[in-house]
Amino acid sequence: RSSWLLLAPLLTPPVPVVTTSPCSLCPEGAHRFQWIRNLVPEFGISSSHVRVLSSPAEFYELLKVQIKTAQQRVVMASLYLGTGLLEQELVDCLEEALEKSLQAKESSNLRVSILLDYTRGSRGRKNSRTMLIPLLQRFPEQVRVSLFHTPNLRGLLRLLIPERFNETIGLQHIKVYLFDDNVILSGANLSDLYFTNRQDRYVLLQDSPEIADFFTELVDVIGDLSLQLQHDDTVRMMEGMVHPYQGDKMAYCEIANRRVMEVINSARMRQELLHAKAFHSSQQNSSLLCQQDSQTSGGVKPEPDTWIYPLIQMKPFGIQIDEMVTETLLTEAERDARIYLTTGYFNLTQAYMDLILGTRAEYRILLASPEVNGFFGAKGVAGAIPAAYVYIERQFYSEVCCLHQQERVQLQEYSRAGWTFHAKGLWLYLAGSDLPCLTLIGSPNFGYRSVHRDLEAQVAIVTENKALQQQLHQEQEQLYLRSGVVSSSTFEQPNRYVKLWVKLVTPLIKNFF
Numbered sequence: 001r002s003s004w005l006l007l008a009p010l011l012t013p014p015v016p017v018v019t020t021s022p023c024s025l026c027p028e029g030a031h032r033f034q035w036i037r038n039l040v041p042e043f044g045i046s047s048s049h050v051r052v053l054s055s056p057a058e059f060y061e062l063l064k065v066q067i068k069t070a071q072q073r074v075v076m077a078s079l080y081l082g083t084g085l086l087e088q089e090l091v092d093c094l095e096e097a098l099e100k101s102l103q104a105k106e107s108s109n110l111r112v113s114i115l116l117d118y119t120r121g122s123r124g125r126k127n128s129r130t131m132l133i134p135l136l137q138r139f140p141e142q143v144r145v146s147l148f149h150t151p152n153l154r155g156l157l158r159l160l161i162p163e164r165f166n167e168t169i170g171l172q173h174i175k176v177y178l179f180d181d182n183v184i185l186s187g188a189n190l191s192d193l194y195f196t197n198r199q200d201r202y203v204l205l206q207d208s209p210e211i212a213d214f215f216t217e218l219v220d221v222i223g224d225l226s227l228q229l230q231h232d233d234t235v236r237m238m239e240g241m242v243h244p245y246q247g248d249k250m251a252y253c254e255i256a257n258r259r260v261m262e263v264i265n266s267a268r269m270r271q272e273l274l275h276a277k278a279f280h281s282s283q284q285n286s287s288l289l290c291q292q293d294s295q296t297s298g299g300v301k302p303e304p305d306t307w308i309y310p311l312i313q314m315k316p317f318g319i320q321i322d323e324m325v326t327e328t329l330l331t332e333a334e335r336d337a338r339i340y341l342t343t344g345y346f347n348l349t350q351a352y353m354d355l356i357l358g359t360r361a362e363y364r365i366l367l368a369s370p371e372v373n374g375f376f377g378a379k380g381v382a383g384a385i386p387a388a389y390v391y392i393e394r395q396f397y398s399e400v401c402c403l404h405q406q407e408r409v410q411l412q413e414y415s416r417a418g419w420t421f422h423a424k425g426l427w428l429y430l431a432g433s434d435l436p437c438l439t440l441i442g443s444p445n446f447g448y449r450s451v452h453r454d455l456e457a458q459v460a461i462v463t464e465n466k467a468l469q470q471q472l473h474q475e476q477e478q479l480y481l482r483s484g485v486v487s488s489s490t491f492e493q494p495n496r497y498v499k500l501w502v503k504l505v506t507p508l509i510k511n512f513f
Contacts, residue, residue, distance in 0.1 A: 031307065031462060031464065033307075033309075033438060033460070033462045035328075036309045036325055036460060037268070037271070037272075037309065039321050039324065039325065040264055040267075040268060040309050040310055040311060040312070040321060041210075041214060041264070041267040041268040041270070041271040041309070041310065042268075042271055042275070042307055042308075042309055043208065043210050043211050043214075043271060043307065043308040043309075044275075044304030044306070044307050045205070045208055045211075045304055045306050045307075045308060046302040046303075046304060046305060046306065047305050047306040047463055047465035047467065047468040048302070049205060049206045049207055049208055049306075050203065050204070050205060050206075050306060050461065050463075050468055050471075051203070051204040051206065051471075052202075052203050052204075052471045052472060052474075052475050053202035053203065053204065054202075054475060054478060056188070056193075056194055056195050056196055056197065056198060056199070056200065057195065057196070058202070059184075059186065059188060059194070059195065059200070059202045060086065060194075060195035060196075062184065062202075062204065063090060063093075063177060063184070063190075064089070064090065064093050066177070066179035066182060066184075067090070067093040067094055067097055067179065068093055068096065068097055069179070070097055070110060070179040070180050071101075071109065071110065071180055072109055072110065072111070072180050073110070073111050073112075073113070073178065073179070073180060073212075073216065074094065074097070074110070074111070074112045074113070074178070074179055075112075075113045075114075075115075075176070075177075075178040075179075075215065075216050075219050076112075076113075076114050076115070076176070076177050076178070076190065077114075077115040077116075077172070077174045077175060077176045077177075077215075077219050077222070078114075078115075078116055078174075078175050078177075078189050078190045079116065079117050079120050079121075079171060079172065079173055079175070079189045080116055080117060080120040080121045080123075080127075080128045080189055080190065080191065081114075081116060081121070081128040081131055081132065081189075081190045081191070082128075082131075082189075082190060082191030082192050082193075083124075083126045083127065083128075083130075083131055084191075084192040085192070086192040086195050086196070087131060087190060087191065087192060088131070090190065091131055091132065091134075091135065094112060094135060095134075095135060095138070097110060097112075098110060098112065098135070098138075098139045098142055098143070101142070102139075102142075110142060111142055111143075111144075112135070112139075112142060112143045112144070113143075113144045113146070113216075113219060113220065113223060114132060114143075114144070114145045114146070115146045115148065115172060115174070115219050115222055115223050115226065116128050116145070116146070116147055116148070116172065117147065117148055117167070117171045117172040117173070118147035118148055118149040118172075118226070118227055118235075119149070119150075119153070119163075119166050119167045119171070120167050120171060121147055122147070123163055123164060123167075124163075129145075129147070129229055129233055130233070132145050132229065133229070133231060133233055136229065136230070136231045137231045140231065144223065144228070145228070145229035146222070146223035146224075146226035146227070146228060146229070147226055147227045147228075147229055147235060148171075148172035148222060148225065148226040148227075148244075148455065149226065149227055149244045149245055150169055150170030150171065150244065150245075150316060150453075151170075151244045151245060151249050151252050151253060151316060152169050152170045152249075152316060152453070153166055153169040153170065153245060154244075154245035154246075154249065155245075157169070158245060164382075168512035168513065169453065169512075170316060170453040170454055170455075171449075171453070171454045171455070172222065172226075172454070172455050173443045173444075173449075173450070173454040173455055173456050174219075174222070174442075174443050174455055174456060174457040175187055175188060175189065175442065175443045175457075176215050176218075176219065176457065178212055178215055178216060178219075180212070181206075181207055181208055181209040181212045182204065182205065182206050182207070182208070182212070183204070183205045183208060183211050183212050183215055184202060184203070184204050184205075185202075185203050185205070185441050185442050185458065185459050186200055186201060186202040186203070186441070186442070187200045187201055187344075187422055187423065187424045187425070187441075187442065187443050188200040188201075188202065188422065193420065194422070197418060197419045197420065198374070198419065198420045198421070198422050199414070199416070199419055199420070199421050199422060199423055199479070200422045200423050200424075201423045201424070201425055201441050201475070203441050203459075203461070205308065208308075210267075210270075210271070210274075211308055211310075213267075214263070214267045214310060215310070215457075217263045217267070218260070218263050218310075218312070218457070221259045221260055221262075221263055222260070222455065224238055224241065224259065225241065225244070225252075225255070225256050225259065226244075227244070241255075242255060253316060253317050253318065256314070256316075256317040257314075257317040257318050257319060260312065260314060260317060260319055261319065264310075264312060264321075305463060305464045305465045305468075306461065306462065306463040306464070306465060306468060307461075307462045307463075308459050308460070308461055309325075309459060309460040309462070310457060310458075310459050311325050311326075311440070311442070311457065311458050311459065311460055312456070312457050313444060313450065313451065313454075313455075313456040313457070314455050314456070315451060315452045315453070316453070316455075320451070322444060322456060322457075322458060323451050325460065326352070326440070326444075326446070327351060327352070327355060329426075329428065329438075329440075330352065330355040330356065330359060330361075331355055331359060333359060333360065333361035333428065334360065334361065334430070334431050335360040335361070335431065336360075336361075336362070336431035336432070337360075337361040337362070337428065337429060337430055337431045338361065338362045338363075338364065338428075338429040339361050339362070339363050339364070339426055339427070339428055339429075340363075340364045340366065340426060340427040340429075340436075340476050340480065341356075341363060341364070341365050341366070341425075341426040341446070342365070342366035342367070342423050342424055342425060342426070342479060343365075343366075343367055343423075343424045343445045343446050343447070344367075344368050344373075344374060344420075344421050344422040344423060344424055344445065345367075345368070345373075345374075345389065345445050345447060345513065346365070346367035346368070346389055346392060346393050346396075346447075347389065347392055347445070347447035347448065347449075347510060347513070348396070348446050348447060349446070349447065349448055349451050352446055353396060353399075356409060357399065357400065357403060357405060357409065361408075362408050362409075363408065363409045363410065364410050364412060364480065365409070365410065365411050365412065366412050366413075366414055366423070366479060366480055366483055367389075367393065367411065367412070367413060367414065367421075368389070368413070368414055368420070368421040369413040369414060369415045369421075369484075370386040370387070370389070370390055370495055370496070371415065371495070372414055372415060372416060372419055372420050372421040373385070373386040373389060373420065373421070374420050374421075374422060376420070384499075384502050385513060387497075387498045387499065387502045388498075388502055388505075388506045388509075388510070388513070390491075390496050390498055391498045391502060391503055391506050392506065392510065393411065393486070394491050394496075394498075396411070397411055397486060397488075397491070401488070410485055410486070411485070411486035412480060412483035412484065412485050412486065413483055413484055413486055413490070414479065414482055414483045415482060415483065415484065416482050423479055424442075424443075424444065424445050424446070425439060425440045425441045425442070425458065426439065426440045427439050427472060427473075427475075427476045434473075435466065435469035435470060435472075435473050436469055436472050436473055436476065437462060437463060437464070437469060438460060438461065438462045438463075439460070439461050439472050440458050440459070440460055440461075441458055441459060441461065442456070442457050442458020442459055443456045443457055443458060444456040444458055448510065448511040449511070449512070449513065452511070453511075453512075
């Protein structure tokens with residue numbers, strides 16, 4: 001009970017940075033989303049380099065294979081690393097790869113950088129830190145473990161809020177797994193549930209050095225802003241860096257904003273130069289298009305038919321690119337376009353809800369039924385969180401009904417015995433098309449936390465290639481096939497009963513989960 005009282009007073013959010021809306025969607029041309037490159041770098045690749053995964057087991061096996069074959073770098077950003085046998089096997093794979101690198105005749109080149117959240121990664125006696133300390137002890141020159149601590153958890157608040165509940169203030173929530181020039185974007189954490197029976201989304205971008213470099217630089221910068229784990233389980237900041245909760249908050253956030261935006265803008269400028277170079281090359285000789293800077297086979301690179309846009313959201317640092325792009329996509333979606341939006345935790349921001357209810361596209365929103373909610377069966381007050389999500393869902397459904405929008409906006413609940421649901425993102429189908437041309441995939445849940453509290457990253461994948469569009473369509477269908485459409489009778493079921501105290505408390509604490 002005391003824990004709820006600690007959470008009830010909402011923290012004063014950081015002062016939002018006023019941003020201008022990007023230009024609206026280009027009405028002509030197959031690639032009508034080029035306006036996004038005004039905000040972030042645009043990476044043009046061949047669709048043959050994109051592979052959509054479908055299951056936790058496939059994700060886990062790919063992680064192990066990629067670690068074992070990495071030659072230059074392993075970069076992993078996650079909320080936390082679990083402490084079970086499957087997670088230990090991942091650590092063993094890292095140890096094996098590092099050992100092999102040390103024994104190589106030439107100098108050891110493999111570097112491992114791991115970015116986790118400080119509060120989640122420090123929970124309990126056995127935690128992410130204790131799992132990784134042996135690597136730091138054995139390979140001190142090759143391994144870096146950074147623990148991000150939100151600048152909003154400080155002072156008396158930090159002293160009063162107990163473990164687990166301190167994670168509600170803000171987290172490092174980015175999930176990127178990178179091996180040499182191969183990048184996995186996902187919403188999944190490095191924990192046994194995400195390797196076995198917690199459904200998420202996963203995409204592999206193969207042989208994509210520019211994208212790998214971008215996310216390496218991004219994780220490096222967040223790592224520099226984070227506490228560095230030492231081999232004796234202590235932590236310390238890099239020399240000269242402002243401390244996230246002991247130092248000046250405004251100074252820390254200003255430095256963070258500058259460092260992250262430098263990564264985004266420098267990559268954007270590099271890609272613009274590459275675009276210009278490719279354009280001039282094609283003007284001279286179309287057969288040489290995209291030939292320059294090939295690092296894969298030394299031959300001619302295929303003409304890009306797929307474009308990757310990294311979307312970063314770090315509101316504590318005044319960075320809200322993902323929010324801006326998502327709102328624009330929802331605003332500009334034309335009549336008869338279809339948007340399939342999914343989230344494991346249905347708690348949309350008011351802005352997203354208003355756009356869904358007030359725009360023209362058709363929406364199919366996939367969310368977790370109470371039984372597959374990640375908090376289902378949790379101990380203590382956390383066990384009431386699924387009921388709070390039911391209450392939020394019912395309020396939104398009632399608003400849909402009041403506006404007579406049931407045909408245009410449908411809610412669907414994912415249900416699967418013995419599984420939990422953690423998938424997030426969206427698929428955009430243009431009017432008259434049976435296949436999606438754009439998907440968002442990564443860590444954001446479209447809720448208040450994702451927009452205002454946590455560090456988030458996802459990518460927009462835009463493709464003209466029918467085979468890749470078919471892959472994305474099949475991914476969407478696989479998830480939605482395990483769902484049922486929500487109706488008024490859904491909330492009359494016994495498992496949808498919400499206690500009065502949950503209804504009263506939910507408006508106070510909904511911005512924390």
